[in-house]
Amino acid sequence: MRAIGYRSPSPISVQDSLVDIVLPKPAPEGRDILVDVKAVSVNPVDYKVRRSTPPAAGLEWKVVGFDAVGVVAAVGNEVASFKPGDEVWYAGSITRPGANAEFHLVDERIVGKKPSKLAWADAAALPLTSLTAWEAFFDRLDVQKPVPGASPAILIIGGAGGVGSIAIQIARQFTDLTVIATASRPETKEFVKSLGAHLVIDHSKPLAGEIAALGIGALAFVFSTTQTAQHIDDIAELIAPHGRFCFIDDPSGFDIMKFKRKSVSIHHELMFTRAIYGTPDMDEQARILNEISSAVDDGRIRSTAMQHLGVINAENLKKAHKQLESGSTIGKVVLEGFA
DSSP, X not given: OXXXXXXXXXOTXXXXXXXXXXXXXXXXXXXXXXXXXXXXXXXXXXXXXXXXXXXXXXXXXXXXXXXXXXXXXEEOTTOOSOOTTOEEEEOOOTTSOOSOBSXXXXXXXXXXXXXXXXXXXXXXXXXXXXXXXXXIIIIISOTTSOOTTSEEEEEEESTTSHHHHHHHHHXXXXXXXXXXXXXXXXXXXXXXXXXXOSEEEOTTSOHHHHHHHHTSOSEEEEEEOSOHHHHHHHHHHHEEEEEEEEEOSOOTTOOGGGGTTTTOXXXXXXTTHHHHHTOTTTTHHXXXXXXXXXXXXXXXXXXXXXXXXXXXXXXXXXXXXXXXXXXXXXXXXXEEXXX
């Protein structure tokens, strides 16, 4: 089968940072399903793995890619939820070979039914970011439990990015919170407004001052998707006592003591945790994906695919990685089919 991979971690500027390769077609066992991949999207985790992680012991190639949609081609002998021919979507596992391949093995417990009303590429934009935002809101921040005395609002830092753009929609459709998103360019401000953000503030300015100017008081919840280290002081100032703060990036020099006086709870969300550890509630991700799928088909959630770079090959994936590493991507970058 065709795939895209690398032999050693490297910057995207290196010629063989991603190359077209041919690998044996895998066969499913146990609870794995084999998916005929139709489209993929690219996330920051893709380039972070590419820059840092060599192939597993005994393997010549490392294949990345996590967001995928496709058709079930075969199932393992313990699979109960799917059969060949089913259309599925998922975000995979960081500890297994990735989805930048014609056929991909994935555990059924982290797979959902693809929205019937979305094309392949549009659907590929949503699984990883939807799982991240949903888990951040309902498993980490517990947004359905009010913070006494706080403004019932959530600040989403990086509203135009992949996670931010679906987080705005999930917050609007599944909570009663006032949704405040950050954006700094005219086009990103318009984008987050179109997704349903009640209010938009500029993250190129001090966030605490921007929130104070809104006149709504200290916030119950903050969800930071990017550049968290730059905003720590402001977050500590604008969040309410007993507020809850979740981030998904890796801020260096994070000073948790800034939040002690307010007894703010701090959470780090990684949607791969359930798959990495095979947690008892691993199948919760299938439930979440099915919930999002239904919301899409009901017209409540829209795809965040903003750039379609063509077929799935090394050349186009390199373009996608470069785009994400630029830090200026709006929504998601998708690729579709194998030429």
